[in-house]
Amino acid sequence: MQNSLLAKYSGAVPRYTSYPTAPHFYEGIDCGKYAQWLGELGAGQDISLYLHIPYCDRLCWFCACHTKHTLKYEPIAAYLKSLKREIARVGSLVSRDAKVSAVHFGGGSPTMVAPEDMVDLMKALRDAFAFGDDVEISVEMDPNDLDEARYDALAAIGMTRASLGVQDFNPKVQKTINRIQTFEQTKSVVDAVRARGVHSVNCDILYGLPYQTLETLETTVRDIISLSPDRIALFGYAHVPWMKKHQTMIPEDALPGIEERFRQMTRAATMLVEAGYEPIGIDHFARPDDRLAIAARHGKLRRNFQGYTDDAAEALIGLGASSIGQLPQGYVQNMPATGEYERLADADGLTVVRGIELSEDDRLRAHVIEQIMCRFGFSFNGVRSLYPQVGEVVIAEAREFCARNGDGICEIVNDDFRLTEAGKPFARSVAAVFDSYLANGKGRHSVAV
Template identity: 50%
Template sequence: MEPNSSSDALRALSRRAPRYTSYPTAPHFTDAVGPQDAARWLAALPDEPVSLYLHIPFCDTLCWFCACRTQGATRHAPVARYLAHLTAEAAHLARLAPGRLRAARMHWGGGSPTVLTPDEIESLAAALRAAFELTDDAEIAVEIDPRDMTPERLDAFARIGLNRASIGVQDFDPVVQKAINRMQGWEMTRDVIEGLRARGVRGVNIDALYGLPFQTESSLRATLERLIALRPDRVALYGYAHVPWMARRQRAIPAEALPGPAERMAQAALAAELLTAAGYEAVGIDHFALPEDGLARAAREGRLRRNFQGYTDDPHPTLIGMGASAISRAPQGYWQNAAATSEYQNRIGAGALAVARGRALSLDDRVRAHAIERIMCDFRFDGAELRARFGDFAEPCLAIARALIAGTGGEPASALAGRLRQTGPESFELPPESRPFARLAAAAFDAYLELGAARHSQVV
């Protein structure tokens, strides 16, 4: 699809829809799920590896574009206090499992895990290894802010076995950086990546954004050319989500400086063109990976998954989240910790789990979740496969697929009219030119989307 090809496309892609890193999505979690449910689900875990996520909510400087649960770290004492609760939570979760849990993935996110001192990095890693057994081939990933990094921190991360680093960039243009309160030079970023590679880190990801204030096609091209020169293994290129009603810090960003829908579409198309020309393969709606990277292989082989970190080649069905606001996923459903750091610490300090809300999965949820994940990962809906997997319980989704193919049933069917390629009586795919509409296609299968007052980001 060419940018600005039609006013209908612009209207459709200006709509808001979930990113579907889970189904049901987090706005539809409730306090009907609590600590007792999480404890019961943990006790019932099968004997297979799990994935771990740790949320470090602190940042030295708050970036105005960010909508994550983070807070400034003007003093280090609150960070040290939080780490004590995080290690206590890890030990508590491990005790609830039926045996010693084996972890094949461990992701440190935030916030900025790189605000930790070298000693704290190693102490936290040791506490996690005491609570969980890491497999020999475990992926240990850390989100890195280059502005925090020192040779000592790099050495500490190397000692704990870091083998995949996710580097925040967003944009290299100084005008854009000033507007989002993230001043970070290309040379600084290059030096950190070189430092990681010199210490044997085999996987390097870069996060970037389009749709930022004062960003233009020309400035985005310059950023991407400099990014490509760093030759990361993966690039996550997200559309900036301007949600100031949810993230108060975004109110510092002048809304009038944001690119409009046509400009956002053009920027997304330009980015895809530049990255694929440089040898990256498009993965899902917003990732790019070198052909030999595990994410690209998973996409080619139909093994791509979606979780709270976005696209992943992680095959494990259980994700255990630790820290304030962290979300966990078990076969029975989701649970989320208290979002406020103080409340999280109060609950952990009292010897309880920090679970505040969640969602138990019904069979209908599982059917729709499978359909949504395959649309988001493979850009297709296979009615025959869904029927073989779920039998008669697949019927509501099959009816939706038939309506989408026929272009009936109101929104979003009308927005998708003519954009789907029928592959069977109840099957369709989104051809390459229609893949920006994947979130709208997935939304058609979302039974909760019209419930409540959840608000989401633009589709593109």
């Protein structure tokens, strides 16, 4: 039965960190529209900031992020100047009555930024935006970049969460994906950030990597558990060489098949639950006292471009090349090409080149898809309350899907649409049922398991 479900529901679908998804953004959303939307943010609204650093001193072959390789600091220094111009311009358009509740530094490798430049970057943010109390500041970290000065700089900017990509500790797997990172290196980072008062550590693990086996993955999971991270993300490797050319460096014949990927996923998840972590959505795990676990238990779990979050901010402002922003009115994306981004930022400060304005149907489907991804179902009464004009359309689709689905992956209970235990591993595929854009063929996606 399980193999037949895998064959049917493991096809390529979006990860649904947004809806509509990025392939459906269009050029009609420009800097003028973005400036208008920013100006409409006001009193009582929380905002999150995401800063993208699109540079790495090594390229990991598995990575699907927007980044480029450099061994020189000059390109990073030039980029930071343009980034600060964008920060100042965007901040000038946002009311000081809107407060920053979270800042996330992503990449690429934000820890490539020199210590003094990281401190200067945070000063630019605080000068441009009004910060609330107890702001969460998270940084994606590469252990190979870090030294005492960088640790001190991250402490100086008030980092509260450190996020470490681990993937797999097996040397053969690491060599194949060009990510050499020992357990000892990783432990040293965890110890260093905790010694500086960081209250939350996240580790990423990948399954489905070349030459990865159940045994190598089990060893990695045990090693990660020994570090006692507060959160663990268990991602399936997304092989998208048509989009990220460096992934052609990975030998496809060394990749595990769908059934092996599923075994790896379920085994790792079982180990994490047995170690006391609570499952969060489709691929996150957290200690019971972690804010993510608490949000999930209270029905307040959210999903955005950083994955699962407890961040309740109404607006996510993306800063830097390729960054995507999520505002109440819709989505915007900055110029992806770094050189062109710098030119636009230096000229005007705004760099948006595309996006999408949300219709009422978009908002309805975004709500339903987020509910499925976060809570494995949605309430019909909740839909009717939030979207009285259009909600019945999706309710009818849910009833029809359950009626014709003979695989036992979903059910309707007490006027709620729910995934069964058999259906939960295929939440992305079920969410795709409610995606009205997917059939138009824009974009190619990774497998759902």
